[in-house]
Amino acid sequence: MDRIDGVLGSLPGELYTSDPDVTARYLTDFRRFRTGATRAVLRPRTTAEVQRIVALCAAHGVPLVPQGGNTSYCAAATPSASGEELVLSLERLNAIRAIDPGNLSLTAEAGCVLSVLQEAADAAGLMLPLDLGARQSCQIGGNLSTNAGGISVLKYGMARDLVLGLEAVLPDGQRLDVLQPLRKNNTGYDVKQMLLGAEGTLGVITAVSLKLARKPAQTVTAFLAIDNIDVLTDILARAQILTGENITSFEYISHHSLALLLAAQQELRHPLETPSAHYVLMEAQSCSPVLALEDAVGQLLEELMGEGQVTDGTLAASAQQRDALWYLREHIPEAEVANGGSVKHDVSVPTSALPAFITRASALVETQSEGGRLSIYGHVGDGNVHFNVVAPEGAAPATYKPWFEREVSPRLYDLAVAMGGSFGAEYGIGIIKLDLLDRYGDPAKRHMMRAIKAALDPANLMNPGKVVRA
Numbered sequence: 001m002d003r004i005d006g007v008l009g010s011l012p013g014e015l016y017t018s019d020p021d022v023t024a025r026y027l028t029d030f031r032r033f034r035t036g037a038t039r040a041v042l043r044p045r046t047t048a049e050v051q052r053i054v055a056l057c058a059a060h061g062v063p064l065v066p067q068g069g070n071t072s073y074c075a076a077a078t079p080s081a082s083g084e085e086l087v088l089s090l091e092r093l094n095a096i097r098a099i100d101p102g103n104l105s106l107t108a109e110a111g112c113v114l115s116v117l118q119e120a121a122d123a124a125g126l127m128l129p130l131d132l133g134a135r136q137s138c139q140i141g142g143n144l145s146t147n148a149g150g151i152s153v154l155k156y157g158m159a160r161d162l163v164l165g166l167e168a169v170l171p172d173g174q175r176l177d178v179l180q181p182l183r184k185n186n187t188g189y190d191v192k193q194m195l196l197g198a199e200g201t202l203g204v205i206t207a208v209s210l211k212l213a214r215k216p217a218q219t220v221t222a223f224l225a226i227d228n229i230d231v232l233t234d235i236l237a238r239a240q241i242l243t244g245e246n247i248t249s250f251e252y253i254s255h256h257s258l259a260l261l262l263a264a265q266q267e268l269r270h271p272l273e274t275p276s277a278h279y280v281l282m283e284a285q286s287c288s289p290v291l292a293l294e295d296a297v298g299q300l301l302e303e304l305m306g307e308g309q310v311t312d313g314t315l316a317a318s319a320q321q322r323d324a325l326w327y328l329r330e331h332i333p334e335a336e337v338a339n340g341g342s343v344k345h346d347v348s349v350p351t352s353a354l355p356a357f358i359t360r361a362s363a364l365v366e367t368q369s370e371g372g373r374l375s376i377y378g379h380v381g382d383g384n385v386h387f388n389v390v391a392p393e394g395a396a397p398a399t400y401k402p403w404f405e406r407e408v409s410p411r412l413y414d415l416a417v418a419m420g421g422s423f424g425a426e427y428g429i430g431i432i433k434l435d436l437l438d439r440y441g442d443p444a445k446r447h448m449m450r451a452i453k454a455a456l457d458p459a460n461l462m463n464p465g466k467v468v469r470a
């Protein structure tokens, strides 16, 4: 009997599956970078079952790979090819434990799908402000483990900023219970923060208490055309002032990204009459039914168009029109896939430096890779841009992409870092960005990460090979 048999032999059969037809769907990451192997997928339904599994794995020295919705962009939830790791799926740990409208909080288990929690908050007359394109399949435990960003960070912050309390199982099987939904709790180290963004390397998140927000009574959505990218952050500042800091999203879309999407999905229409080099999808929301939000955005558009900063613009007149505008923003990645996929650079710089980064990085690609098709979009207010490059027309993506990653991507990361930025804004490290962390990560920070990992998981059993090198 080997170590894995030792674990599986001690568990009831309903807690895991070894059927290769079932386990296959847990083995390849969303972007198909890696396919691993496993002898079983463990599927606990309660925190006590997670504790039992983790303690057994610790006793037998068997590594575990926690997996949520498996939408990681960095292959962070994919087991190695060795077959020696077990996958721990949180999908059946999915109860909503409490919603407290008076406390503006929701407590739910880690396997809850994000959209299910959004709907539950909505049914309680409130809103869960975390939102991202993978909402129908990512799980809240995965969102917290990657400290996900998304489209509402500008007003509500990253996933980390929404956490009031956390329950988790530590690598030795102990249960950490700091789940109380408290806004003030200064009682020593804020240990829950360590598990947020740790990508499953320090323990298994089993439940969370999250901040809710009041539901918007008004939403104003605008699509703007801008010729000169340098004014992008000035426009955001003016929008914030006129709306009283009520801009929830300020999403940049380059002409190239929109063109790629309109070509890939020909039933779509350009939302504006006058095409431009740059676009912004801007949304303002307020829970106040009396604040004159639409007037504020209308005045902003009038001023900006009068000054020539915005060359064209439209306001969504209905929920359908709003959805149509957001469809354009959220389906750019599909257009990239339809063109053979892209080399992605998820970088951030100080918001004030974002226009200059886009200009300088675009020029760099144009000189280094003739015909490389830029697809740039992202979250201006967070200083985070998805600076993606699609193979030139006629070039084979399978040859072009590795070449670009080797020859040009390092220069783009160098540029972002030289401008005070980061090589990894919101997708995390996983396996894919370990080299970048080695190259750009502060040495003292990497030392602390290794020390924390060694202290909490000395046998390196929690998601080994991700985020921290053994």
Ligand SMILES: Cc1cc2nc3c(=O)[nH]c(=O)nc-3n(C[C@H](O)[C@H](O)[C@H](O)COP(=O)(O)OP(=O)(O)OC[C@H]3O[C@@H](n4cnc5c(N)ncnc54)[C@H](O)[C@@H]3O)c2cc1C
Pocket: 030, 065, 066, 067, 068, 069, 070, 071, 072, 073, 076, 077, 090, 110, 111, 131, 132, 133, 134, 137, 138, 139, 140, 141, 142, 143, 144, 145, 146, 147, 148, 149, 150, 151, 198, 199, 200, 201, 203, 204, 205, 206, 426, 427, 463, 466
């Ligand atoms: C269409 C699309 C759009 C996206 N948009 C965004 C975006 O706007 N912003 C953004 O930040 N990301 C985005 N992502 C990336 C991804 O969706 C997020 O990183 C998401 O938060 C991952 O959640 P998941 O449940 O799929 O986690 P998984 O992919 O299953 O796991 C991610 C990591 O978390 C760990 N993990 C999962 N659950 C637990 C748990 N309960 N306890 C401990 N560790 C755990 C895993 O081991 C792994 O390291 C997008 C992805 C897609 C496919």
